[in-house]
Amino acid sequence: MIFDPKMLQVYLVGGTQDVHNDIYAFLEKVELAMKSGITAFQYREKGNSKLLPNERVDLGLELRTLCTRYGIPLIVDDDYRLAQQINADGVHVGQSDTKIDQVSVAVGHQMFIGYSCNTPAEIERANLMDFVDYVGCGPVFPTKSKADADPAIGIDKLERLNMLSQHPVVGIGGINEKNMQLVHDTGVAGIAVISLVFDSSDLVATVKKLKKLYK
Numbered sequence: 001m002i003f004d005p006k007m008l009q010v011y012l013v014g015g016t017q018d019v020h021n022d023i024y025a026f027l028e029k030v031e032l033a034m035k036s037g038i039t040a041f042q043y044r045e046k047g048n049s050k051l052l053p054n055e056r057v058d059l060g061l062e063l064r065t066l067c068t069r070y071g072i073p074l075i076v077d078d079d080y081r082l083a084q085q086i087n088a089d090g091v092h093v094g095q096s097d098t099k100i101d102q103v104s105v106a107v108g109h110q111m112f113i114g115y116s117c118n119t120p121a122e123i124e125r126a127n128l129m130d131f132v133d134y135v136g137c138g139p140v141f142p143t144k145s146k147a148d149a150d151p152a153i154g155i156d157k158l159e160r161l162n163m164l165s166q167h168p169v170v171g172i173g174g175i176n177e178k179n180m181q182l183v184h185d186t187g188v189a190g191i192a193v194i195s196l197v198f199d200s201s202d203l204v205a206t207v208k209k210l211k212k213l214y215k
């Protein structure tokens, strides 16, 4: 799939740890979110995940099928070998994950690359990397979904990072129904969420609210 910044608009991130380690409940929510119009999905098996490597491949292949069916890109967090095994469209790399140059060499032009950048210096370094397709900035607000998350950067800093970045920016971390408009209004290309969607009591309505921001 060719990268298009519009893919970033309603970007759902998640793994089984975000749905009580229940593979079936996870798949059901992911498919409902796809039906409701998310524009990208990142498979992120982390933290409390109980899945073994082969189970990640099996689940990843199911996600591959779903993403193809709904016409959205499948991005894998950090594990570029898993991304290759399940024929993902992209891979997302953090500052402390596998070295970005190594990932870029491994995946070549086969996949697009997302990179987490939370400071002006990190954004400026990413600006020099033409193999980076988008950057993720955050946590914008405090989050419960990432144990080792850095302190929240806030809206003003997100806006500054977005202005500094040559790559499209996705805001992530603690984004909810009350603050999503503020995040959108910083000018970022997209909004990435975990708990807002996975913990929603009305997942369909939540995804539709996110989509409305970019109408």
Ligand code: TZP
Pocket: 013, 138, 139, 140, 142, 143, 144, 145, 146, 149, 172, 173, 174, 175, 192, 193, 194, 195, 196
């Ligand atoms: N990276 C920065 S914050 C975060 C990740 C993966 C977690 C976002 O989860 P939530 O539930 O949307 O705050």
Ligand code: MG
Pocket: 077, 078, 092, 093, 094, 097
């Ligand atoms: Mg990571």
